[in-house]
Structure formats: C-alpha cells, structure tokens
Amino acid sequence: MIRLATIGTSTITEKFADAVAQTPGIRIDVVFSRDAARGRAFADRLGIDGVSTDLEALLASGEVDAVYVGSPNGAHAAQAEAAIAAGVHVFLEKPATPTADEFARLVEAAQARGVVVFEGMRNAYDPGMTRLRALLPQVGTVRLVSFGQSQRSARYDLVLAGETPNIFDPALAGGALFDLGVYPLSAAIELFGAPRAVVGATATIATGADGAGAAVLSYDGFVVQIGFSKIGASRRPNEIQGELGTIEIDEITAPRRITLDLFSGVHEEIEIDGPDNNMRFEVARFAQLVRGDDEASADQRRSLEVLRAVEAIRADAEKLRAGSGRAAR
Ligand SMILES: NC(=O)C1=CN([C@@H]2O[C@H](COP(=O)(O)OP(=O)(O)OC[C@H]3O[C@@H](n4cnc5c(N)ncnc54)[C@H](OP(=O)(O)O)[C@@H]3O)[C@@H](O)[C@H]2O)C=CC1
Numbered sequence: 001m002i003r004l005a006t007i008g009t010s011t012i013t014e015k016f017a018d019a020v021a022q023t024p025g026i027r028i029d030v031v032f033s034r035d036a037a038r039g040r041a042f043a044d045r046l047g048i049d050g051v052s053t054d055l056e057a058l059l060a061s062g063e064v065d066a067v068y069v070g071s072p073n074g075a076h077a078a079q080a081e082a083a084i085a086a087g088v089h090v091f092l093e094k095p096a097t098p099t100a101d102e103f104a105r106l107v108e109a110a111q112a113r114g115v116v117v118f119e120g121m122r123n124a125y126d127p128g129m130t131r132l133r134a135l136l137p138q139v140g141t142v143r144l145v146s147f148g149q150s151q152r153s154a155r156y157d158l159v160l161a162g163e164t165p166n167i168f169d170p171a172l173a174g175g176a177l178f179d180l181g182v183y184p185l186s187a188a189i190e191l192f193g194a195p196r197a198v199v200g201a202t203a204t205i206a207t208g209a210d211g212a213g214a215a216v217l218s219y220d221g222f223v224v225q226i227g228f229s230k231i232g233a234s235r236r237p238n239e240i241q242g243e244l245g246t247i248e249i250d251e252i253t254a255p256r257r258i259t260l261d262l263f264s265g266v267h268e269e270i271e272i273d274g275p276d277n278n279m280r281f282e283v284a285r286f287a288q289l290v291r292g293d294d295e296a297s298a299d300q301r302r303s304l305e306v307l308r309a310v311e312a313i314r315a316d317a318e319k320l321r322a323g324s325g326r327a328a329r
C-alpha cells in the first residue's frame with residue numbers, strides 16, 4: 001500500500017483525494033497544511049486521521065511513502081526537493097515547476113535517491129488522448145493543428161478589484177500560461193513530440209502575470225497553434241488538420257467528443273466514455289511508477305519539453321514587453 005500525504009487544502013486536493021479513493025494500492029494517511037485548524041477541517045472532510053503542519057518532520061517520520069504537491073506553482077520545487085531528499089516519492093500538480101531546469105534537477109535528485117518524481121498532467125493519461133493518437137494516421141500528413149484552453153477565472157474579478165490572488169501572482173508562478181496553457185502544450189508534445197522551435201506572446205494584466213496568450217510550435221512540415229486565457233472564454237474546438245481530413249476535439253484536458261471528417265466522405269463521431277474525474281488515470285500511473293512496474297523517464301521527458309516550451313513563450317513575451325520589438329530567434 002502506498003501511503004500518501006497531501007500538501008494544499010484547496011479543491012484540487014479534494015479532487016485528487018477522490019481519485020485516490022478510486023485507485024487500489026494507494027491511500028492518503030496525512031494532510032499537510034500550513035494551518036492546523038484548516039488541516040484538521042480538511043482531513044475531517046476527507047475522513048483522514050493524520051494532520052501535520054511541519055513538512056520536514058512529516059517527510060522524516062517514515063509514515064508516508066509519497067507526497068502530493070497541490071500548492072501554488074511557485075512552491076512546488078522546494079517542497080518536492082525536501083521530499084526527495086527524505087526519500088519520499090513526489091506527485092506534482094501541473095505545472096511541475098516554473099522552469100525546466102528546476103524540474104531537471106528534481107529528476108536527477110529523484111534518480112539518485114531512488115524515488116519517483118511525476119507531474120500530474122491530466123490529459124496525458126486520459127483515455128480520450130489514447131483514442132486521439134490512434135485516430136491520427138487517418139488524417140494523413142498533419143499540416144496545421146490548433147489547440148487551446150481558455151476559461152475565465154472568477155479570481156480575475158479580484159484582480160479587477162485591485163487584488164493579487166495566488167493564481168494571478170507572478171511571484172507564485174501564476175498566470176494563464178502556467179495554469180492553462182500547459183494543457184494544450186502538453187497535448188501537442190504528447191502527440192507530436194518536442195517542437196523544433198516555439199514562439200509566443202502574452203497579454204499582461206494588472207498583477208504583472210499573463211492573462212492570455214498564444215504560441216506557435218514549429219515542427220518538420222507542420223505547425224501547431226496554441227491559445228490560452230484565464231480572462232476570457234473560447235467557443236472554438238480543438239482541431240488537427242491533415243492532408244486527408246480533419247479531427248475535431250471538444251476539450252483538450254479531457255477529450256470526450258472527437259469528430260473525424262475525411263475528404264473521402266467518411267464522417268465519424270466518437271464519444272469517449274470517461275469518468276467525471278479523470279485524475280484517476282494519473283493517480284493510477286503514479287502508483288504504477290512508485291511500485292516500480294514501469295519507468296518514469298518518458299513521462300518526465302514530456303514534462304520537461306512542456307516546461308521548455310513555456311520558457312520559450314515567456315522569453316518571447318518578456319522581450320516584446322521590454323519593447324525590443326520583434327522577438328529575436
Ligand atoms: N489538475 C487540475 O485540474 C488542477 C490543478 N491545479 C494545480 O494545483 C495547484 C494549486 O492550485 P490552487 O488550488 O489554485 O492554489 P491555491 O492558491 O488555492 O493554493 C493551494 C493550497 O496551497 C496552500 N498555499 C496557499 N498559498 C501558499 C503559499 N504562498 N505557499 C505555500 N502554500 C500555499 C494552501 O493550503 P494551506 O493554507 O492549507 O497550507 C492552499 O489551499 C497549482 O499547481 C495548480 O496549477 C489547480 C486546479 C486544477
């Protein structure tokens with residue numbers, strides 16, 4: 001049995017706990033919170049006995065095998081580093097860390113310590129993505145792809161009122177790219193591998209974080225466009241255009257309706273029978289890796305490539321913001 005501790009007491013940790021409850025061989029024993037009363041109330045809600053407010057002591061206690069990091073993005077790296085140093089496996093919420101270097105260092109440390117460091121990227125483990133990959137050859141040579149994730153956040157109202165909620169705080173690696181842009185980026189990299197080049201631009205909001213943005217990923221013979229926003233909403237489906245036809249996908253974080261249209265006249269509508277909470281697939285994968293039933297290297301490579309793309313977009317956005325005109329290549 002894999003004994004977990006959770007870090008973070010927001011709704012995503014509750015959703016993670018629900019996924020864990022549906023997965024054999026793994027359970028949550030301890031809830032960590034920076035605040036004892038908040039931790040107790042959260043643990044009670046989940047029916048968990050253990051509560052801790054001392055992460056170092058918890059990691060050294062030998063009471064947990066693994067930790068789920070559901071804190072703001074900017075806190076991930078230090079918490080993961082502490083866990084790895086204590087010989088505890090790490091499940092990181094997306095994005096794993098703000099920079100690729102930080103994640104590469106965690107991977108190296110985890111290898112040296114004989115533990116797993118893993119990023120919970122929901123769409124990478126969703127059955128809809130598996131189905132999409134299987135359909136891909138039918139559209140022939142891929143030429144143009146358009147993936148996006150735009151959901152207006154209620155927390156943007158706080159920004160408009162002059163506040164800086166965590167999710168829009170640059171000091172905590174907040175913003176639309178880190179929060180939502182990583183989903184379409186990860187889907188592209190999962191399906192097509194690492195791009196040859198990435199260019200991007202973002203729209204800055206009052207907190208200094210990006211509220212929305214776009215990127216172009218260049219591959220040999222085709223192009224992927226990525227859109228992301230937390231301050232507006234999109235009605236556009238995701239699309240893969242090939243020389244033989246087009247695939248349309250309803251939702252890139254959890255594909256549930258995929259439409260295939262070929263120039264030959266084939267029209268197919270595919271419904272994916274997935275659960276409401278698709279975190280259970282990433283939890284199952286993590287448990288498999290912790291048990292040593294498979295290697296984490298491919299998962300880690302994809303996470304690293306996504307973070308490299310994020311960095312390229314951020315670098316371009318910074319150059320454009322600094323007024324140096326056209327982003328240098
Ligand atoms: N996979 C998915 O679908 C989703 C993933 N996420 C990811 O989950 C993570 C958490 O996001 P979200 O819930 O919006 O974050 P929050 O800002 O709500 O923080 C999450 C928790 O972290 C703790 N926390 C808050 N501020 C800090 C801080 N400055 N330093 C350390 N800990 C802090 C709090 O727990 P306490 O006070 O009890 O210590 C809080 O409950 C992010 O990485 C995000 O990308 C988020 C939503 C959905």
Ligand SMILES: O=C1CO[C@H](CO)[C@@H](O)[C@@H]1O
Nearest residue numbers: 094151153167179180253
């Ligand atoms: O990953 C995510 C998915 O959607 C959420 C909004 O509903 C985001 O805030 C979050 O970080």
